Amino acid sequence: MNILLKGGLVLQHSSEKFSIEKKDIYISEDKIAGIGSCPQGFIADKTVDAGQKLMLPGLINAHTHAYMTLLRNAADDLAFDEWLFKNVMPMEERLTEEDAYWGNLLGCMEMIKTGTTNFLDMHMFNNQTALAAKKIGMRAVISRGVVGGAEDINNSYRIEEAFAEMKEHQSDLLSFCLAPHAIYTCDVDFLKHVSDLAYKNQLRLNIHLSESKNEVDNCLKQHNMTPVELLEKIDFFKAPTIAAHCVNLTENDIKILKTRNVSAVTNPVSNMKLGNGFAPMKELLQAGINVCIGTDGSASNNTLNLFREMSILSFVHKGNNEDACILNALETFNMATINGARALGMEDSLGRIDVGMKADLSIINLNTPQLQPCSNLMSAIIYSMNGSEVESVIINGKFVMENNKFTNIDEEEVYEQVNKIRRRIEHA
Numbered sequence: 001m002n003i004l005l006k007g008g009l010v011l012q013h014s015s016e017k018f019s020i021e022k023k024d025i026y027i028s029e030d031k032i033a034g035i036g037s038c039p040q041g042f043i044a045d046k047t048v049d050a051g052q053k054l055m056l057p058g059l060i061n062a063h064t065h066a067y068m069t070l071l072r073n074a075a076d077d078l079a080f081d082e083w084l085f086k087n088v089m090p091m092e093e094r095l096t097e098e099d100a101y102w103g104n105l106l107g108c109m110e111m112i113k114t115g116t117t118n119f120l121d122m123h124m125f126n127n128q129t130a131l132a133a134k135k136i137g138m139r140a141v142i143s144r145g146v147v148g149g150a151e152d153i154n155n156s157y158r159i160e161e162a163f164a165e166m167k168e169h170q171s172d173l174l175s176f177c178l179a180p181h182a183i184y185t186c187d188v189d190f191l192k193h194v195s196d197l198a199y200k201n202q203l204r205l206n207i208h209l210s211e212s213k214n215e216v217d218n219c220l221k222q223h224n225m226t227p228v229e230l231l232e233k234i235d236f237f238k239a240p241t242i243a244a245h246c247v248n249l250t251e252n253d254i255k256i257l258k259t260r261n262v263s264a265v266t267n268p269v270s271n272m273k274l275g276n277g278f279a280p281m282k283e284l285l286q287a288g289i290n291v292c293i294g295t296d297g298s299a300s301n302n303t304l305n306l307f308r309e310m311s312i313l314s315f316v317h318k319g320n321n322e323d324a325c326i327l328n329a330l331e332t333f334n335m336a337t338i339n340g341a342r343a344l345g346m347e348d349s350l351g352r353i354d355v356g357m358k359a360d361l362s363i364i365n366l367n368t369p370q371l372q373p374c375s376n377l378m379s380a381i382i383y384s385m386n387g388s389e390v391e392s393v394i395i396n397g398k399f400v401m402e403n404n405k406f407t408n409i410d411e412e413e414v415y416e417q418v419n420k421i422r423r424r425i426e427h428a
Contacts, residue, residue, distance in 0.1 A: 013333070024036065066132070104133070118141070
């Protein structure tokens with residue numbers, strides 16, 4: 001299908017500069033075929049009046065657990081260990097695979113509603129993220145979280161599930177990586193085994209790393225080294241790695257992450273809510289590490305809204321570093337677009353609005369009080385928008401939401417199902 005987005009403002013950006021100009025966008029099948037000038041032979045099947053609208057590249061949520069929408073607001077105001085081991089994990093055990101499907105679908109809805117077109121998911125329910133993303137038409141990089149010890153190396157059903165899921169669901173919209181959960185749920189031999197599998201199969205690794213002070217302190221007691229140093233010792237980073245959180249890092253940790261080209265995903269709201277502190281953003285940026293942004297799951301964040309996350313990220317580090325110039329609007333926006341695409345190995349097709357890129361973008365309604373007057377729109381994206389301004393979303397050249405209506409799902413059915421599930425697991 002050929003789509004013409006006519007007369008809107010288009011944000012085009014790189015790592016160092018951006019422009020916002022009134023241009024037409026020509027979409028052919030799944031790609032952007034032209035910007036400004038009509039490609040030869042292009043005939044629009046659908047023309048959309050984009051006047052008074054802003055076209056943004058789709059945002060990339062580089063770390064989440066979409067099914068956890070079912071646990072939203074269920075375990076708040078608790079210390080990390082109590083939150084995870086005494087509250088979240090017991091509730092997770094009451095969930096079925098069908099429950100997870102509806103939770104994932106709700107997560108996809110929330111992300112699309114707030115301009116996210118691609119997400120890196122770590123899950124524990126085989127196939128359900130993939131089925132939900134397929135249903136709604138969303139792009140996703142999916143990883144089955146795996147835990148275990150040396151005894152699981154040759155007999156891990158979770159790893160078997162991960163590879164079976166890849167084989168069944170790999171597509172233009174869905175890709176996969178391996179996800180050893182963390183150093184405190186996987187022993188050293190198992191971590192090395194999963195890393196070896198990723199390297200052998202040319203897959204990326206997705207792991208929680210140095211999230212809490214307890215994680216680091218326990219690792220120092222047990223191994224006399226930090227979690228990053230432990231992974232470096234076993235050559236874990238030989239496969240391209242995406243490390244979520246990276247809050248409690250030493251100077252040497254940062255050097256290792258840079259040398260190994262690890263992408264660090266910052267999750268500011270989750271880290272603050274669970275009392276885990278702030279990632280050393282200034283040091284990560286000075287080291288030249290690819291930093292991207294994720295929401296984490298709704299159990300620890302309460303939303304999957306990257307506009308909220310970007311705003312808080314910039315404000316928090318300006319205040320924490322007592323430096324109003326750190327994390328300017330463009331740097332922050334890059335973390336949710338270009339940097340996220342780079343972490344996923346998709347920088348040649350996602351994260352920017354340019355000819356030849358995948359047609360993943362959102363259409364923003366500028367006629368809202370918080371965006372008036374329309375002066376500095378890059379600042380407005382980070383400091384004024386809250387996600388409600390997203391009017392339509394295109395993924396892979398197809399509208400998945402148009403004029404605030406989902407095109408592939410029944411929104412009310414999802415709400416009905418997730419509330420039934422929540423009532424059941426709360427009273428189990």
